[in-house]
Amino acid sequence: MKISAVIPAYNNAAFLRAAIASVRNQSHQVDEIIVVDDGSVDNTETVIADLGSDIVYHRQDNQGPSAARNQGISLANGDWIAFLDADDQWTPDKIAKQLQVLQTHPALRLIAGDMAEIDTDNRLLTASVLDKHGLSEKFSQLAGAPVPNALAALVAKNFIPTGTVLVSKAALYEACLFNPTIRFGEDLELWAKIAAKHPISCLPDTLMLRRQHGNNATQASERMLVDLTRVMDSLARQIGPELRAQGVSPDDLVSRAFWTLGYWYFNNGARTDARSAFRSSLTRKANAPALLYLIASQLTPGAIAAVRAVKQRLIGH
Known part of the structure; x- marks a missing residue:
């Protein structure tokens, strides 16, 4: 089993070192790190060059995060894909915890988890997003087991942060990858299509630190x-x-x-x-x-x- 970490990057050079360090510091190492530079105009390329030749770097014209992630998937040699945005960080045992659950429940094809939120100075803003939405008890009781009626649960409330996901590459291709024509909710569409065909899981453990800053495109809007x-x-x-x-x-x-x-x-x-x-x-x-x-x-x-x-x-x- 090989795991590829796919990191789309767009003008996040200031946080990229910390993101990649969080991947390299995993207690269970991934097999490759792929950074897809989605047309950045900052010094993303220079930062990657300084971080070593083991990183697979691909630069493309700006096409949005879905296209960047899809490109990363196409470049990946791993049969499992783990996503991380360039301004976020994994917790040190993220991959290890997911592999432990996969060993217990080998039919799983997607394993996500909880996340915390931090600010640009790494100060904690939200300790548990699952708890914030009243979902932590549900997933604590499941303890990594497949989510019952996961598709219905997902369309009621998307409980899967993309940066926590470890997913089978075959399942991604079966679901036709991320839809690049949709800017908001493209992750929900993909996870739902996977959940319609395969067991999925969400751990109650914090697997990612999501950084909140002015460039986050998460506020309610017409688009x-x-x-x-x-x-x-x-x-x-x-x-x-x-x-x-x-x-x-x-x-x-x-x-x-x-x-x-x-x-x-x-x-x-x-x-x-x-x-x-x-x-x-x-x-x-x-x-x-x-x-x-x-x-x-x-x-x-x-x-x-x-x-x-x-x-x-x-x-x-």
Whole structure:
């Protein structure tokens, strides 16, 4: 069994040394480190050159993290892939803990884990993201065993941080790798397609330190919510039977994603876009919230403000 660490890098030279050191300091060494420089304009290439000739370095025009990770997978000689972003770090026994679980549960094809969050000065911000989302007890009880109905759990809440993943390369190719046309949620789409076919696991142990800084593209935005509709539509089309087998309606997933997008537009005053999103929600599945907000989005701004004022007064009473 060979393990390849794949690190996409885009203008993160300041943190790259720490990321690679965290890979080299593993209690169980990986077999190769691959850095895909996704068109950086900082001194990423110089940093890599200083870190030794054992690193596989590939530079390409900027195409986004999905394309960079896919390129890293294609360059990998390992039959298992471990991902790490250039501004994050693994904990020292990350790989060892995952291999121990794989030995106990050899049918697993993806093993993820918990992560902590740090700032640019390595100060701890969040000790456990699983605990933050109320999931740590669930995965503690499983102790590395395959997650029951993992696909349904994933589409309810993506519990897999990409930088904690150790995954079979064959499973990645079976699921057609990361979708480079989706910028937000492309990881969920891929993990869900793998979970539809294979057992997966999530350890309660902290396997990664994720760095929070101004360049993180994780804040709610129009683009993120648009991409969520595309992710859910993709899953509905590609793994609809598997979703239904785990009690999840594919149409519900898509309808809720469009409702969420419409609500974002509505709150931001983009009533034309809101109407379009609410109509898409209703097209996938009839639902009262989308219908009510579709009607509301056709009111004038003054009328909407009046309705909100009445609502607030009613809530106050």
